[in-house]
Structure formats: C-alpha cells, structure tokens
Amino acid sequence: MISADDLVALVRNYNPKTNETLIRAAYDYGREMHEGQVRHSGEPYFTHPVAVAAILTEQRLDDATIITALLHDTIEDTKSTYTHIAGKFGDEIAMLVDGVTKLTNLQLSSTQTKQAENFRKLFMAMSRDLRVILVKLADRLHNMRTIKAMRPDKQVQKARETMDIFAPLAGRMGMQWMRDELEDLAFRVLNPEGRASIIRRFITLQKETGDVIHRITGDMRSEFEKAGIEAQVFGRAKKPYSIWRKMQEKEMGFSRLSDIYGFRIITESEADCYAALGVIHQRWRAVPGRFKDYISQPKSNGYRSIHTTVSGRDGKRVEVQIRTRQMHDVAETGVAAHWSYRDGVRSENPFAVDPARWISSLTEQFEGEDDHDDFLEAVKLEMYSDQVFCFSPKGDVIKLPRGGTPLDFAYAIHTRIGHACVGAKVDGLRVPLWTRLKNGQSVEVITAEGQQPQATWLDIAITGKAKSAIRRALREQDRERFVRLGRELARAAFEHVGRKAKDKVLETAAKNLRLDSADTLLARLGSAELTSRAVVEAVYPDLVPEDGDEIDRKRAVIGLEQGQSFRRAPCCQPLPGERIVGITYRGKGVVVHAIDCEVLADYEDQPERWLDLHWSEGKHPAEYAVTLDVTMSNDAGVLGRICTLIGGQGANISDLEFIDRKPDFYRLHLNVDLRDAEHLHSLITALEAESDVAQVDRMRDAPPIARRAEAN
Known part of the structure; x- marks a missing residue:
C-alpha cells in the first residue's frame, strides 16, 4: 500500500503548493475508519481508496479530488457521516464524498427501467460536479484491475457494466487511455479465450x-x-x-x-x-x-x-x-x-473545456424526456457515438453522431427547422431524409410552412435531441388524433364484451386507472401507451376472457374510416404485433405496410395518403400469409418432415415454389399462413432447430407467390 508520504510526493510532483496537512489528515482518517475491513483478496480495505487516489494523481487533479478518493467509501462502509466529514474537511469535500456514495448505490446493470432511472440520477450527479464521476471512474478502474478476487458471477456482472457504461463514459469525457484499459480489463473477463x-x-x-x-x-x-x-x-x-x-x-x-x-x-x-x-x-x-x-x-x-x-x-x-x-x-x-x-x-490550457458547459450541452436535450426509457435511449445515442461534421449552406459546421441523417441535421440547427423539414439536399443532390451523412458533406434543409413532425421520423432520426423534439411535438399535435383513435379502440373493445363505451364508463375506467380524465385515457389508448383490454378490465373485469375469441379479419385493423377496406402489402407482408401504416388508394381502399417497408419511400412526399393504424388486440386467426426463404438438405423425406413440423406449429402451407436445386441442398419459397409476429418467431425458431434446415429467412421483397396469395 502507498504510504501517506508517497501519496503526498505524487501530488507535490505537479502541485508544490498542495495542502499536505489536509491530505495526510484524510489519509489517517480513512485508514482509521476502515480499520479491520478487508477486500475480497484479503488485503486491508484501505489499500483500495489509496490506489484510487494514486490513479487520480496521474491526471494531476486538485487536492479536493484526491482527498475525496481517500474518503469515498467512508460514508457507505464505515460509521463516518456527511456531517463529520464536513466538519473535518469542509463542505466541498463532504459534498463530493456524498456524491460518490450515491453513485456507488446505483445498480446500473439491473433491469432496463431501473437502469434508465439510475442513468438519470447519474447525469444529475455529473451535472452538480463532474469530479464525482472522475473519482467513480478511478474507483472502477482499480476494482477492474483487482477483479480476480471476486466470485466469477460478480466478475461477469462488473465487467459487463464496465463495458456498457463506464468505458464509453470515460471515452466521451476524453479519457481515451482509461476507456482502453477498462475495455481490455472487461474483455479479459468476458472473453478470455x-x-x-x-x-x-x-x-x-x-x-x-x-x-x-x-x-x-x-x-x-x-x-x-x-x-x-x-x-x-x-x-x-x-x-x-x-x-x-x-x-x-x-x-x-x-x-x-x-x-x-x-x-x-x-x-x-x-x-x-x-x-x-x-x-x-x-x-x-x-x-x-x-x-x-x-x-x-x-x-x-x-x-x-x-x-x-x-x-x-x-x-x-x-x-x-x-x-x-x-x-x-x-x-x-x-x-x-x-x-x-x-x-x-x-493548468491554463486553452483547449480544456468548461465542465459545467460540457455537461450542460450533453444533457439539455434530455430534459424534455419524461419517460425513463426514452431518456436512456437518448443518453446512449448521444454518449456512445463517434461524430461526423457537416456544413450548412452558410458554412456553419454541424456536429452529428456517426449515422446522423438530414433530419438530425435539421434539428441540430434549430427545433423549428426540424419540425418544418420536408426534404434535404446533400452536396446539391436531393436525398431521402434517412440518408446517412458523411464527413465534410454540405447539407441544405428544405422546409415548408405548415409541415409537422410525423411518427415515422422517430425511426429516421438517431440523435437524442431530434427524437426528444419529435416526441414532444407528436404528443402535442397528436393528442386530439389519439383521442379520436382511442375512442374508436374503446368502442370496439367494449362492443366485444357486449357493452358500450359511454362517457360515464370511460370516466370510471380513467378513475380506476388513476388517470385525470376520460380524454387522457383515450389519448393513451390511441397512442398505444394503454391497452384496450386494460381499459375494459378496469370497468368490467369479469367480462374479459382469459384467451379471447379470434378477431374477425374485417376488424383486424384499427384506424380505418367507416366502410374502408384494407389489404396487406405483398412487399412487406405485415403481421399483427408489428407497427403498421396505411397508404390510401382511390377506389381501392387502404394498403397496410410495415413501418420499416422500403416501398414507403415512394410516398414520402404524399403525407395526405398516410394513415396511422394499429392491429386490434387479441387473438388473430392464422390466415396472414408470410413467405419464407428456406434452404434444406436434399435428402429423402426432408421436405415431408419440414411440412409436418410447420403443421405442428399451428401454421398452414398455402403455396411453395422451388427456387434452386443442388445435389446436396435445395432452396424454396414457402407461403405460410400465420396468426401474428410471435407465431412467425416461434415457427422460424423451430425450423432453425431442425438439423436438415441450413437457413430460414423471412422474404420482404414481394416474391411471386406472395403476390399470388395477396391477390386471392
């Protein structure tokens, strides 16, 4: 263990004016508080805080940070208190030690929602004083250097947490050497071979x-x-x-x-x-x-x-x-x-950034995110992406994460520009909004008065700032639309159990679900934040069937106008459980596409033809055709066994077409009738587990038999 004299000498090397007395006092106090405690390795526990302090001297940090490192576990692991530390070492150090203690108590690798909440707390701690994170990173680095003393399961947990959170955080803060070492130490645990x-x-x-x-x-x-x-x-x-x-x-x-x-x-x-x-x-x-x-x-x-x-x-x-x-x-x-x-x-380094300004710029776009998971997504997008630099027509440089799109570029200029964006030119050529921008490109945003953000933009934008702004705008502009859609969903759901969705019934449901009004309930129902089953159950719990009858195909899609018919697009063959949109055709009803269908690009400049649709909740019949591209062994009886396996999964083969025959393998397209996306996943899993099946892929490019099936 490094002695107090050695630690003071390390600090004095870069700061001869250091408060030697205070550092020695903190060293003695920390050693006294941790007396009798040992690490997993059997060493005295105080060797750890001293090692953390030594790591921070390599970055030539101030006395307050070094002392915080020596005391960072005292409030959590000893009888010491915030008040006691403040009395001996001052409010600044007490605040820093308390901040590190709170970070230590965050279980950042727990479940997704809890992780999101803790990430928000992590950023709050960073915004108060970034030195808290510096101590925590040094603490994690020393723990990773000595991780072999821990149980194997704990090693894996800490290594995964280090790889997912602390290493990228160190990199984003500019400490690339620490990121490299943290990643390599975690790699040693997660994949030693x-x-x-x-x-x-x-x-x-x-x-x-x-x-x-x-x-x-x-x-x-x-x-x-x-x-x-x-x-x-x-x-x-x-x-x-x-x-x-x-x-x-x-x-x-x-x-x-x-x-x-x-x-x-x-x-x-x-x-x-x-x-x-x-x-x-x-x-x-x-x-x-x-x-x-x-x-x-x-x-x-x-x-x-x-x-x-x-x-x-x-x-x-x-x-x-x-x-x-x-x-x-x-x-x-x-x-x-x-x-x-x-x-x-x-150090008067002209290139050093103001930490307060840096953390403010990093977190300002997250403040509007009420949902913890949205916040976590936004943070990870902004924290862990490399950057590309693009130019506006005026020559201004706009920084974006790698993979940024013209839509992200528009929102990076100003939220108002992003909301009004209808297209973009990159290096003078018109491009789709989902184009991935490259370093040095010149981007011109095309705007139009009256344009409003669309739900599909959430799948195009990749920056936290753009996604947050789009979500806020959609919440505001779509509340009325969601209320109308929610009313239709509620009407269908209550009719399904033989009741009517009267205002009093909806108010009762809202009260039972602890919502402030029936309109709020309908808005959440229309935006898919609430299920129609939950609404019905809130009023008539005894009328909700456990499994539910099969949904009539005519009522399979919610969001159509009275009398409108629909058919599934053969190009993407959407299934219940997948996000969908509708494209209207005069005299031909509505064609339903999966939200990620490439064909939708052809209608980008015709927003008036788009409909926001949802699949009805409940049990759908197995009559939605999906085409599978299957490669299997060319042996006797294989095709029969595969057909039997598909039937055993509750699916029906409506058509098949041989694409390629080889002496050892042959490839065919199977048209299979399924209930929903989960049914498809189960079927593909079962086929992939079959030893005679080499490969199974879902076809999304309108093969001939898919077009035949949809035409029937």
Missing part, C-alpha cells in the same frame, strides 16, 4: 515481421529531422479488445487486419502539426477516407488532434495521431483537464 488468441497472434506476428514499432518510429523521427520539425514520436500496438472489435465490425480475421499499430506525434505548435502531416503523407501513402482533422473541428470534450492512416510499401496500414503538447494533455485527461495542475498552478 478471444483475448488470449489475439495476444498469441501478436507474438507470432512480431516473430515474423520483427519490431515494426521501433522501425517505423525511427523512420518518422528521421523524416522530421530532415524537415526541421521538432517532434516526439511514440508507437504502440492497439489493445486486444480494440483489435477484436475491429475484427467483428469488419468481419475479417486477424491476418487481414492492417491498422493494428498506432503512432502518436507530439509537436511544439499547431503549425508543426500540419507540417508533420505533410511529411507523413509525402513519405507514406495516405489511405482514402481515413483522415480526420479534430484541430479545426474539435470534439465537444475539447479533444484536438489530426488523425490519418497511411500504408507502407508492404501494404501494412498504421494509424497516426498528430497534436501539440497542450492538446495531448487534454487528450489524456479530457474534461478532467479543467482541474489539473502543472508546476503548482491550475
């Missing part, structure tokens, strides 16, 4: 190619000397988890991966960064599409650097990062650079 295999391949590669890092580092230093550029060059192999993730993303083996080495160049000035880039690109061949300039367009956490990937004569790629010393300090400590010291004074 995968990690070991990558390390073995690295060793083999080094034997075959020699010390690549030393050779390339030497070449770079030589080139900079010739150009008269003062620069430090560092090289390293990427972490095993980083390589594993790249293998999964690119679906390629280790031998085909090229950029597994990274090099960092630290220069004296910004001008030298660009000069060094020129030297690198002259000496090595630049890889197209792998250049990012975060100096001219910094990340929101203050990160600045030039990224490029180059390849040598042997075809091996290496990643290069170029930055100044000040930029490097921010790159290492991220948002924590605001509190870091150098030579005894608070």
